[in-house]
Structures are given as structure tokens and as C-alpha cells.
Amino acid sequence: MAAAPVWSVDPRSGKRREQVAVEATDQEVDAVVRAAHAARGALADRAVRAAFLRAAADRLEAARDQLVEAADAETALGPVRLTGELARTCYQLRSLAGVVEEGAFLDVVIDHPDAAATPPVPDLRRIKVPLGVVAVYAASNFPFAFSVAGGDTASALAAGCPVVVKAHPGHPALSELVAHVVRAAGTRHGVPGSALGLVHGFDAGLELVRHPRVAAAGFTGSLGGGRALFDAAAARPVPVPFHGELGSLNPVLVTEDAAAERAEDIGTGLGASMTLGVGQFCVKPGLVLVPAGGSGDRLVKALTDAVSATEPGVLLDRRMRDAFLAGIAGRAALPDVESPVTPGAGGEHTVGAGFLTVPARRLAEEGVHDLLLEECFGPVTVLARYADEDEASAVLARLPGNLTATVHLSAREAAGEGRGADVLARLTPLAGRVLVDGWPTGVAVASAQHHGGPYPATTSTSTSVGGTAVERWLRPVVYQGVPEALLPPELHDANPLGLPRRCDGTLER
């Protein structure tokens, strides 16, 4: 059987640009994983990892023009957005280098012997060690930040784990290019290219998560694909952690008071957020609870103006475009659903933004309108008009897990008067990030960031963005009664590396 070709496709024309590679066979996946496993020793030293991550950032920046051009040719996301995304990716690599150097992620805990305890405590010294080879499934919508050199790869390398990336079919040429740049950075620091493997093909992706030498997986993508891989990871003879981001509706609640106070601002802000990147963000606000009366009508008017003024855009690929159009058609056909601005096909390869409205009571109980509670990728959002607080609360109570949940409050509510705290308490169980008076698009790379949430937002309690993303690829080991001569310096009493740690119960910094 001939190897299946992997094509680079121009989303603006639907035409094939070039053949980039062939899909990996099972034997090839095996070879790539084994080579990555064999390279793990090269990542054992924290200083090497930090230097490698910084060098990767430097080289990606140096290749910026070439990379942005390659990314735009395959994703049509445009040079401005892609330049920003590449900068974010480099910032993330350097941030994680800092995390590696600080060493707090090692979670060192030392307990000296205590014969008086029940049972007696021997000498115990705990540290975290890398899990092994990490499989990373790249996303379509972030060709840099959630792909070959994205957060999953950067945090896994930071943890000391070799990586094998399953490239997204939407940008295979860029994937090869990024892998080449990162590998070149590694070579300068003694890290072989095999520490960052890259495979193409759907079947190769499934084979990857089943490989006995793969110790964990990170995924950003759709509910269907992510769940299939999650199931495969759980069904292995030796199950492995699968940290997947699978989908999110990102609900927004606009209180009656907030709408009365600044309906126009909120409507305009919503229009900008939901159409950003042609609506192709996992944190796009997909369901907005808006009051039913006059204030809500003003918000709808402002949103109508904002969305009507948005130019049609090119989606990432033909499959996305078909799914978007089908998703819109199914939703718009539901009873009581209206389309103040009808989303749909623009030109032959573009789509126009729009939004739907529905009475919130239609969503308060199970029924055909539950389709509106599923994510629809692309420039569309749903406004559910609620008659009173109970109706809004009933809809919130029915939502699946989300990456984000947002509330817009009036100044009085934000100051602690009225129902602000109550709303916040209702939103917290729904999501991993809760916003007041903001928009969920734009995920800052920061120590405190959490990009995750109850299923299906993510399949675990972890984050794929921020300093704590590294936690996913580690496991603790405690050494009992081990002489200092045999311990790594991280666990020596004198703390020669100056690590933050807990010693005999006390946190030391």
C-alpha cells in the first residue's frame, strides 16, 4: 500500500499547495516514539532545558517572517494575528524557562526522621520527576501557540519529557518548519532532534496514544476527536493521563442593571469578541444571557451594528466552513430562533458573522433547543433573552463545563451591592476562568492563568496555559532513608540550588 500523502492546502482557494510529507505508518510511529524515549537523558538537566527553551524562542523569533508567511498560507489567519501569536509562543517558551530555573515545580518536600510520630517518620525526601514521552496533538486554530512549539510541547520539555507531536492536517508545512527550528535550537544544547518527534496522519495519532512508551498526552481540539483519544488513553493496558481541551460554550450573563447602564458598550464589545479571529477561538463567547426588555433590545441593536460592519473572513479549512454552515442552518431552523444578522456563506471561501436570538425559557429544560448549548465553531453567538433572574439561573444550571464564564455587572453590583457575589458563586462551578466585565477571548500567559474547566472544557483539572501547565507531565517520587551521597542536589539538606521547598512542615523560600 502506498503511503498516504500529506498536502498543504490554501484555505483562501481550497487548492493544494504542495505535498509536505506522508502519513506515518505504525512502524514509523514506533520508531519516532522510541527515539524520543531514548533522548530523555538529554533533558535531565534543568539548566539545559531552560537554555533549550530560550534558544527555541530566539530562533523562532529570528525566523518570524518566514514562519508568519508559512502560517498565513495554510490558515489565512493574517500576518497581524499570526505575528502576535508567534510572540505569545516565544513569551511562553521563555516563561517556562523561568519556571524550570526557579524549580518550585519540583515540589520538594523534606521530612527529617521523627521517632515520636504514629507511625514513626523516617527520612523522607520528595521531588517530582518527568513522566516520560508526551504525545501532543496540535490544534487547527493556533498554529503556533497550541501546536508544535505551543504550550503543551513547551511545558512537557520544561518538565523534562521528550515530545512527539501529531501535526494538525490544517498546517503540515508550518509544523515541519517549526519542528526544524526548535530542533536546531536543541542541537546547540546537546538535545537531539529526536526529543521533538513529529508525525502526520489520523491513524498515526491514534497509534501514538496507544504506544507503550507514551506516558501522557496533551490535546487541543474537538469534542469528538478528543473524546476518542481520551477513551483510547484510558483503555490501554497501562492507562495514561490525557489532558485534553475539547470544547466550550463560554457563557456570558449580562445583568438587568448592567444592560440598563451600558447596553451599547456591552453589545459592541461582544461583537468584537465573538468575531475575533473569525470566531475561531476556543474561548469565543457562544451563549449570552441578555435581559428581555428595552435595555436588552439596545444591546441587540449595538451588536447588530457591530456584527453587520464585520467583513467576511476565511475559516481555517473547508471542513470548518462546512461544519459552520451546517451548524448555523440547524440552529436557525429551531422554533422561536431569530437571526438579527444572519451568519453564513460570504464568498466561495469566506463566511459572514452573525448571531441568533432565542427566548431563554426555551433553554431552561431539555429539548431540541439543546443544540444551542453546543459549541458552534466560527463567527456566531446565541443571545438567550431572559424574562427574570430565575430563568437566567435555570439556563446556567443546565450548562456543561466551560473554559470560561463571564458576567457583566453594573457599577453598583461590581461594588458588592446587589447580586454580584451570588452570580459569581453560580458561575464558579461552570468554568475554570470566571470574568467580570470583560471578554473571554485573549488568554494571558501568566503564573495565575488557568485554561481548563469542567468536562468537556478539559478532561482533567489541569491547565494548558500558564506556569502550572508543567504540573501535568510530572509525578512525585519520595526517597526514604537514602544517604545524601546518593541523592540529587535538589534534595540535599543544605539546599545548594536554593529551591523553594517544604522542610519539616515549614515552607522555605
Added chain:
Amino acid sequence: MAAAPVWSVDPRSGKRREQVAVEATDQEVDAVVRAAHAARGALADRAVRAAFLRAAADRLEAARDQLVEAADAETALGPVRLTGELARTCYQLRSLAGVVEEGAFLDVVIDHPDAAATPPVPDLRRIKVPLGVVAVYAASNFPFAFSVAGGDTASALAAGCPVVVKAHPGHPALSELVAHVVRAAGTRHGVPGSALGLVHGFDAGLELVRHPRVAAAGFTGSLGGGRALFDAAAARPVPVPFHGELGSLNPVLVTEDAAAERAEDIGTGLGASMTLGVGQFCVKPGLVLVPAGGSGDRLVKALTDAVSATEPGVLLDRRMRDAFLAGIAGRAALPDVESPVTPGAGGEHTVGAGFLTVPARRLAEEGVHDLLLEECFGPVTVLARYADEDEASAVLARLPGNLTATVHLSAREAAGEGRGADVLARLTPLAGRVLVDGWPTGVAVASAQHHGGPYPATTSTSTSVGGTAVERWLRPVVYQGVPEALLPPELHDANPLGLPRRCDGTLER
């Protein structure tokens, strides 16, 4: 259909003592879980949780005589061991109260806005929140420390999660008694009894892990039962974390130098460790790599003397006894396996300790001897006699994951000369706890403790013992742009509760 009775059975006679309860129906499981979920608000306050945990310890101690008698009647573990285990359980409850009060487990991270970052950083404040109702599956072999008031329950309550325990059928009367005592402690602090549910029955246990209101599960038990529940947790429409401890061989390597230096001490120590609690510890050393020559023969002689002098003991129940005898028979019948002290039936309800030997080369490659690499619960261990270091390493490389891995070194090796560091590096990938010159039985309750390991030792990277056990029942939430008036005090700038935290990248204590 009549409800299935739950009997308390005397393992010393095999006779039924009394009917304790009936197995829970699906409807009853549903009611217990919903009541637990409804009680979560009572656990929201950290001070209440700490007071509750301390009160539970006080009341369990006050009821010690009654509890130890009840436990001994159903487990035959004896009053000395059970008194110690109860003390350990109370110590653990109080330790976790301290963890709750300190608040480091909340992992508070605050980032103030930074417009210069790429992308800009808004005000972000991260904290951990409880997951929801936790299902706890009690163990047979630790009727206190890994059962109704054991580490899973204590750490879940510490995290703010209500608990529903699935009682172990080996000690149903004790389970009811312990639940009663803990609930009484809760009532004094405004925590309703429903915050600690208790159900009996195999089917009830499966129903429990499938219940939509159950948010996570903790399990200590067998590979078969644990894997079935793990699979059910993963197959849910909304999968939940399943933290299970499923089995461990706990390999021990005795170096040639160590055997030459102190074969008798090691043999005697091994005999004590493997027969402790009639060999019914999850950390019992089950496979010992011993050199083939004269030093190893001295070790075997010392072990023979120690094990021969051990009195027969009563196993936890008839099922365990049958499995032990069948396990021994299958192993002893393998080619080249010898039994210097034959383990097997003692009296009608007791078993005698023993051990088997096998040439290590029989374990170096896949074959019928792989049975010796599976855990055999009860007072037996397997000595694999190795001809050289390569043979020992070949066996280590074939082992599944373990809770512990141990090496006995000579004084010279322990001082860093010779192969000590190399052996430690080989053992670290095998286990969550690595010991030098000790025995794995005896799991200290301490900040640094890690009781877990690569599958099947545990199904996740977490621990069920020690201060970090609480991490399993939490998820992070980050608040973005939320006015201080609406934030919990844990996230206020002034840090009014004095929490350890990370602020703008810097660790604060």
C-alpha cells in the same frame, strides 16, 4: 426482590456474626449522593473543616476500645495492630486539619495587570475549589486507615468535598460504627451527617462511580476491582478522576556487596517485613533479587529461620485465604521454583508464611514465570537468585509499576562508591517511593510522603497518604478582573488570612 442482606463475618471461624445492613439499591445510592451534594455548603468554610477533622479524631480516640474490638471481630488483625492503625488514622485527620488551616493547598496565585506582556495580562487571581462529592472505596486490609475515616475520606473532607463511602464487605459493622462516630463529630460543627454517606454492596459501588453528582473517586483494593471501577469512571458521559491504588509487587534488590556484608540481617529483616500483618500490606516486599552465591545462601538461611518461627495467622476473610492458597499452588508448580519454607494452609482458618525461590534468568524474559511478577496477597515472597548485575537489571526492566522499590547496599555503596547511584536511577522509574536499606512496610504519615506509583500501583500520579493527598479533590479557578468586593478574602491583595501564595511571580510565605 428482597434487599440483599449484608453480614458481619468472623474470619476466625467463618461464621456470620450479625446482619448489619442491606445492600443499597440504585435509588438509595442516588438519594445518598444527592444528600451529600446538598451538604457541600456546610464544608465551604476552612475553619469548620479543620474543627470537624479534629473533632472526628477526638471522638474516634474516645471510642477506641469499642472500635478496636469491633475491628478485630471482623478482621482478626489483633488489638495491637488495630490500636496502632486507629492512632495513625487520628494522626492523619489532625495532620489534614493542619493542612486545611495553613491553606498552602489552595495554591493561590495572583498576577496584577501588565499591559506590556504579550498578550497583555489582566488582573488574575487563582485559587483551588473543591470538585464535589467524592466516592471512596474502602480497603479490606486497613479497616481504619484506608476505610470510612481513612486517608481518602479525610483528605476529601479537608478539600471541602462531601464523601460517600462504599463500605468494604469485610468489615461492614465497623464501617457503620466509624461513620456514626464521625457524623457525630460533624454535627457539633454544623456539618450534617449526609456529608459522609455510606453504602454497602458491589452493585452499589458501581452505581456510585457512575452517578452524575459524583465528581471524583478514591479506591484502595485489587487490580481487577479497581480497574473495573476506573473503566466505569472513564466511560461516563462526563468522565471523573479515579485515584485508585490497585496492587504492587514492591521489588527489593540486595546487592552482592550488601549480601556479603550483612546477609543475616537482611534475611531476618525481610522475614519480619513480609509476614507483618500476615502479609496483608499493599507494600509487602513481594519480589527480592538476591545474589546466587554463598552470601545469598546465607540470606536464604536467615530468612528460612525467621519465617519458620512465624506463627500461622488468620487472613482477612475466606476469599483472601482461597486466593492465597491458589496463588501459592500455581507459583510453586512452576519449573525451577523451590519452596525452602512452604507457605500454605495452617489450621482450618489460618495460613502459614513461606517463600519461594527461582533463578532470576527465568524472569528475565516473558514466559510462564511472569506469574511471579504478579502480586500475591498474604505471607509469601519470591526470591529471584541472580547470577550477575545484568541478570538483576533485566528483571527490574520487566517489572510493572510499584508503590515502592528498595535496594540494600553495602556501607561502601551507600557512601557513594560503587553502583549505589546507578541502582537508584534504575529503581526510580519503577515506583513512587524508593528506599535504601529499609523495608517498605510502614507508610509514614508525613508532608513528604508519596503513596502511589506507576500503574498498576496507582491509576494517577497522586498519593493517598501525606499532606499532598488533598490535591486530588480540587480544581483551580482563576478570577479575571473581579472587583475585590466580590472576591473571597483568600484572594484579597492584603492577604488578610496570611496564606502562602505566589504574587506577581514571587513566592510569598
